[in-house]
Amino acid sequence: MFKELNPLLHSELRLAVMSILIGVESADFVYLRKQTGTTAGNLSVQLDKLAKAGYIGIEKSFRGKMPRTVCRITERGRNAFAEYVDALKSYIE
Amino acid sequence: MFKELNPLLHSELRLAVMSILIGVESADFVYLRKQTGTTAGNLSVQLDKLAKAGYIGIEKSFRGKMPRTVCRITERGRNAFAEYVDALKSYIE
DNA sequence: ATAAAGTGGTTTATTTTATAAACCAAATTT
DNA sequence: AAATTTGGTTTATAAAATAAACCACTTTAT
Numbered sequence: 328m329f330k331e332l333n334p335l336l337h338s339e340l341r342l343a344v345m346s347i348l349i350g351v352e353s354a355d356f357v358y359l360r361k362q363t364g365t366t367a368g369n370l371s372v373q374l375d376k377l378a379k380a381g382y383i384g385i386e387k388s389f390r391g392k393m394p395r396t397v398c399r400i401t402e403r404g405r406n407a408f409a410e411y412v413d414a415l416k417s418y419i420e
Numbered sequence: 421m422f423k424e425l426n427p428l429l430h431s432e433l434r435l436a437v438m439s440i441l442i443g444v445e446s447a448d449f450v451y452l453r454k455q456t457g458t459t460a461g462n463l464s465v466q467l468d469k470l471a472k473a474g475y476i477g478i479e480k481s482f483r484g485k486m487p488r489t490v491c492r493i494t495e496r497g498r499n500a501f502a503e504y505v506d507a508l509k510s511y512i513e
Numbered sequence: 514a515t516a517a518a519g520t521g522g523t524t525t526a527t528t529t530t531a532t533a534a535a536c537c538a539a540a541t542t543t
Numbered sequence: 544a545a546a547t548t549t550g551g552t553t554t555a556t557a558a559a560a561t562a563a564a565c566c567a568c569t570t571t572a573t
Binding site for chain 4: 431433
C-alpha cells in the first residue's frame with residue numbers, strides 16, 4: 328500500500344539540498360546555506376550524511392586563500408531522489 | 421524558495437495514518453495497524469500526537485467485550501494535510 | 514477451573530536523528 | 544594588534560522514532 332520512504336531523504340534539510348542539487352551542475356556550501364536558510368553546523372552534518380551515502384560528491388579546495396566546498400549530486404543520488412518522490416506519491420495522491 | 425514542512429506530518433507513520441484517514445469516514449486501531457504495518461506501541465504514540473494537535477479525533481468504546489479505538493480526521497487535519505502536500509511540492513517539482 | 518495464548522492496546526526505555534552551541538583557522542576590517 | 548567576519552567542523556543537547564515491557568482483559572485448550 329505505502330512505499331517506504333528512504334529515511335536519508337525524508338529530512339527537510341537533506342531533501343532541500345538534494346532538491347537544489349538536482350537542478351544545478353554544482354553548488355557550494357555558502358550557496359546551499361543561503362538557499363536553505365539553515366545553520367552552517369547543521370548543513371555540514373547533513374552534507375556529510377548525503378556524501379557518505381554516495382548521494383552527493385563533495386570537493387574541497389581553496390579559492391584564493393579561502394576554503395571552498397563544492398557539492399554535486401551523483402547518479403546514485405539522482406536515482407534515490409526519483410525513487411523517494413515516487414514513494415511519496417503513494418502517500419499524497 | 422522552500423516551504424516549511426509541518427514536522428508533525430513529516431513522519432512516515434503519521435503521514436500514512438493521515439493518508440488513510442483522509443480517504444475514509446473512519447478507521448479503527450487494528451485496521452490502521454495492519455495497513456501501516458507498524459507496531460501497536462508506535463501507532464499508539466503517533467495517534468496521540470495527531471490527536472493532541474487536533475488533526476484526528478479518537479473515540480474509545482467497546483464492541484461487545486473488546487475495546488475499540490476509532491479514528492477520524494478533523495477539518496483541521498484535512499487542512500494541515502493539504503498544506504503539507506502543497507509544501508512538499510516545492511521540494512519535488 | 515485453570516493455565517496458556519491471543520487481542521487491543523498503553524507506558525516506559527532505548528536508540529536514532531535533528532538542531533544548536535561552541536569552537537577553530539585563517540582572512541579582513543578598524 | 545584587537546575585533547569581526549568567513550567558511551566551515553566538532554561536540555553537546557533536545558527531540559523524535561522505535562522497540563521492549565507491560566496491562567487488562569477474552570478466548571481457547573487441558
